[in-house]
Amino acid sequence: xxxxxxxxxxxxxxxxxxxxxxxxxxxxxxxxxxxxxxxxxxxxxxxxxxxxxxxxxxxxxxxxxxxxxxxxxxxxxxxxxxxxxxxxxxxxxxxxxxxxxxxxxxxxxxxxxxxxxxxxxxxxxxxxxxxxxxxxxxxxxxxxxxxxxxxxxxxxxxxxxxxxxxxxxxxxxxxxxxxxxxxxxxxxxxxxxxxxxxxxxxxxxxxxxxxxxxxxxxxxxxxxxxxxxxxxxxxxxxxxxxxxxxxxxxxxxxxxxxxxxxxxxxxxxxxxxxxxxxxxxxxxxxxxxxxxxxxxx
Amino acid sequence: xxxxxxxxxxxxxxxxxxxxxxxxxxxxxxxxxxxxxxxxxxxxxxxxxxxxxxxxxxxxxxxxxxxxxxxxxxxxxxxxxxxxxxxxxxxxxxxxxxxxxxxxxxxxxxxxxxxxxxxxxxxxxxxxxxxxxxxxxxxxxxxxxxxxxxxxxxxxxxxxxxxxxxxxxxxxxxxxxxxxxxxxxxxxxxxxxxxxxxxxxxxxxxxxxxxxxxxxxxxxxxxxxxxxxxxxxxxxxxxxxxxxxxxxxxxxxxxxxxxxxxxxxxxxxxxxxxxxxxxxxxxxxxxxxxxxxxxxx
Numbered sequence: 001x002x003x004x005x006x007x008x009x010x011x012x013x014x015x016x017x018x019x020x021x022x023x024x025x026x027x028x029x030x031x032x033x034x035x036x037x038x039x040x041x042x043x044x045x046x047x048x049x050x051x052x053x054x055x056x057x058x059x060x061x062x063x064x065x066x067x068x069x070x071x072x073x074x075x076x077x078x079x080x081x082x083x084x085x086x087x088x089x090x091x092x093x094x095x096x097x098x099x100x101x102x103x104x105x106x107x108x109x110x111x112x113x114x115x116x117x118x119x120x121x122x123x124x125x126x127x128x129x130x131x132x133x134x135x136x137x138x139x140x141x142x143x144x145x146x147x148x149x150x151x152x153x154x155x156x157x158x159x160x161x162x163x164x165x166x167x168x169x170x171x172x173x174x175x176x177x178x179x180x181x182x183x184x185x186x187x188x189x190x191x192x193x194x195x196x197x198x199x200x201x202x203x204x205x206x207x208x209x210x211x212x213x214x215x216x217x218x219x220x221x222x223x224x225x226x227x228x229x230x231x232x233x234x235x236x237x238x239x240x241x242x243x244x245x246x247x248x249x250x251x252x253x254x255x256x257x258x259x260x261x262x263x264x265x266x267x268x269x270x271x272x273x274x275x276x277x278x279x280x281x282x283x284x285x286x287x288x289x290x291x292x293x294x295x296x297x
Numbered sequence: 298x299x300x301x302x303x304x305x306x307x308x309x310x311x312x313x314x315x316x317x318x319x320x321x322x323x324x325x326x327x328x329x330x331x332x333x334x335x336x337x338x339x340x341x342x343x344x345x346x347x348x349x350x351x352x353x354x355x356x357x358x359x360x361x362x363x364x365x366x367x368x369x370x371x372x373x374x375x376x377x378x379x380x381x382x383x384x385x386x387x388x389x390x391x392x393x394x395x396x397x398x399x400x401x402x403x404x405x406x407x408x409x410x411x412x413x414x415x416x417x418x419x420x421x422x423x424x425x426x427x428x429x430x431x432x433x434x435x436x437x438x439x440x441x442x443x444x445x446x447x448x449x450x451x452x453x454x455x456x457x458x459x460x461x462x463x464x465x466x467x468x469x470x471x472x473x474x475x476x477x478x479x480x481x482x483x484x485x486x487x488x489x490x491x492x493x494x495x496x497x498x499x500x501x502x503x504x505x506x507x508x509x510x511x512x513x514x515x516x517x518x519x520x521x522x523x524x525x526x527x528x529x530x531x532x533x534x535x536x537x538x539x540x541x542x543x544x545x546x547x548x549x550x551x552x553x554x555x556x557x558x559x560x561x562x563x564x565x566x567x568x569x570x571x572x573x574x575x576x577x578x579x580x581x582x583x584x585x586x587x588x589x590x591x592x593x594x
Contacts (some may be wrong), residue, residue, distance in 0.1 A: 100404045180365030188398035196413050196468070206412065210403040 022290040029286030032279035039276060043095040050089035051077065054246045058084030063262040081251075081265040082258050090246040091268050096248045097240070098276060100158065101231040102224040105165035109227075110220045112166065113173025119213070120174070121181025122204050132178070135171045143168045151239040161240050165227050173219060180215050184208040187296060214291035221284030226278040232273055248273045301327035301367075303351070303472055308364035310346055310355075313476070320346050320359060322529040323348050328472065333505040335519030337512055337534060338553070343528035344508045348474050350374070351506070352391060357494070362514060368472070386417040390465040392494070396457035400449035402464060404523040408443040410464050417468055432463040436493055456487035457492065466497045472504045479514060491518050500560045512551055516540050524548050532569045546572055 014072040023029050042049055052075070061084040064073045072079070078087040120131035147164040154160035184190060185208060193207045235249025243250065248269040255266030304327040307317050310320045321343045328334040349355050351366055351373060366373040369388070373381065387572040393399035401409055410432070411425035420428060426445070433441035437461040458478060465473055475494060479487040495518050498505050509515050515522055515536065519581055522539050524532040526545065543549045550568040 188395060189401040191354055192391060192393050192399050193412075193472075194354055195385055195389075195391040196385070196417065197382035198412070198416060199382065203418070205400055206404075211401070214403075225441060 002112060006244075007053055019290055023286060026290070028282045028288045030280035031285070033109075035279045037285065039095050039244060039279075041101060042092050045098045046093050046096060048093045051075070052086035053189070054085060054089040054090040054093040055244060056085060060084065063258065063265070064236065065262070066264050078268050079262065079264045081254060081262065087251075087265060087268050090251055091248070093246045094248045094251060094269060095276075097158065097235075097245060098228050101161055101165065102227045102276075104282070105162040105169075105231075106220055106223040108162070108166045109169040109223060110173050110216065113170035114177040114212075114216055116170070116244070117174040117177025118181055118204065121178040122200075122208065123187060127276050128178070131174065144233060145228075147234065148221050148237065151234060155201045155244065156239055158241050159186050161231055161234055164234070165230050168230075169226065172223065173216070176215060176219055177212055180212045184211050187211075193294065217291060218284045218288035221280050221287060225280035225284070228273065228276055228280070233276060259280060301329050302332075302369065303328040303506065304367040305347065305351075306365050306367065306402065308347065308350065308366065309362045310343075310350070311360055311362055312358060313360055314358040319584065320528050321350075321364075322527070322580070323364065324525070324528065326508055326523045326530065326533065328459075328504045329498055330471075330504055331498070331502045332521060333495070333507055333519045335515035335522035336525065337510065337515050337522060338525035339510060339551075341527075342525040344510075344525055345476060348391075348476050348506065348530075348537045351389065351472075351474060352385065353378075385469055386413055386470075388470050389474065390468050390470040391502075392458075392462055392465045392473060392478045394477040394480055396454050396461055397449075397480045398587075399461055400457055402449055405445070406447050406449070406452075406460055410445075410460070410467070413464060413468050428467065429463075432467040433460070434496070435466075436460075436463040438463075455490065456484055458482060458490055462490070462493060462497065466501060466503065468501065471499065473498070474507065475505055475507045477509055478507075480509075480511075487514070488517075504542060512540065524551070525588050526576055529580055529583060531576075547576055 003058065004118040023033075050186055058080065061076070061080050062082055064076050064080040064084075065071055066079040066087075067074065067077050069079075076086050076088070077185050078091065081087055081090070116131050147168055150164040150167060151160045154163060190203060190207050198206070231240060231247070232249030232252065235247040236253045238248060238250075238253070251269035252266060252273070255262070255264075255269065259266045304325075306325050308321050308324040312318045312320050312380075324343070324347060326336070336347060337570065338344050346355070346359060350361060351368075353373070355361065361374060365375070368384070371384075373384070376384065382442065400406070407426060407429060410429040411420075411422065413418045414425040414428055415422065418425075430441045430445060433444055437458065438459055439445050444452065444456065444460065452460065452488050458481075462478070473494075478494065479490050482490060483511060491514065492503065494507075495505070507519055519536045521534065522532075522536045523530055524539070524545065532539055532543065532548045540552065541553060547568075550572055554568065
């Protein structure tokens, strides 16, 4: 009998095998990942890293421009706001709320949405009909109004911001995961698993779920970006955490009022917000590309 | 011949979607111990429906209206889902048609091969892995260690089909359903795969139901053959006899439609229209007699 020569394993050749190795080759993902990592370190070490107390007012030093501009003060790298607080320190402390919301709210929305999506997609019939109708009705509400309403009901604070985002955005995960699960359930390898007589939970978690994970991770990362924006919106309208905690959205709201005298008060948190959302989106795109086993060829 | 391992009696099925069109018309066939039984017919003849009925994966638009599928003294059609699951993967296994879609793209070969061995054969992880490696050697994969840690997309089509054959025979089933296992492969690989199935089947004494539209392939591997036309058995017997002296006009037409490499001067004969008309009349008469209704066009 002839032997199959080892070279017939048509290998991917120079392409690295592991997902991590492939991500490391993607400059956009490396930059974005580096930025988010940097941000996480800033948020954790804010009390050590921030040059000033973010709440300390100095009414003799209001609207000092950033270093490099006329009338700048050496102690205030990004200048001060209308109450003389250090903008840089406030941006650094503001990252805490943004990142907490990004990870916790997106994570919870992902958990709830994907569980319901898996159930709907795999069990089908009545379960699917119920969950899908619920999603349809849910999505008919305008999201920003719904979140404002929710925070108004729950009271301001970090927990209600997170709750509002979860309540609104689980539907996004539910829809995508449901569709993916249904598609997977039709695949030959899932049918093949049925012909070996595997139980339904075993098929769902061994055969279907691993193929849903890539989409899920990509979506989760994108959702983190969205969560950051939603939190900023809620802060902007004063419905997020109390005003003695610096947030990017709150800073944008304050900066907007004095943008003609002190543009940096608006620009600094806006730049931080922008960079964070772009970074999350880049990671999401990169992950979607390199985790997809079909695109991986 | 000993008592047949699989005996299908009077199996009838209709398509619910298509005005209750009959798909199987009182099909009877039996597969003996250690026998390779070919099931031949053109697309839509009902070959796959028979295979799916045995494996309990009949699509929802098809309904079995009568008959039994006897396997080891039990009627597979009357088993509960749990009872059927116990039989599948242990006593009956499938070699699927398309090796490019029958393996889960996001799981490594070792994980996919050991699943069945652990869940259906009760092996521990370590034993299952050793067994999987031995199985790959048995299907003449020269580099089993490398294949085990590969993802499906890293293997060629022929390799994947070897893996699937190894997985199916590795469960030591009494009956293997081979659903057009060589259709998706190129001709040189086809031959190797056929030889492989035959040698494994002989070594393990496995019965094989070999579904194919290709009489040339059936001639190479099958002991006996059943020819289906529009869900009705038109001819049945030892492969040598049926192919050497086909009694039914349809079998003759099928043979004439096969390329003859030994006689390149003879052209391919399409099935003559008057034969198709005659066959349809025959089936209409059969339906009228059987009382399944002459609802067919």
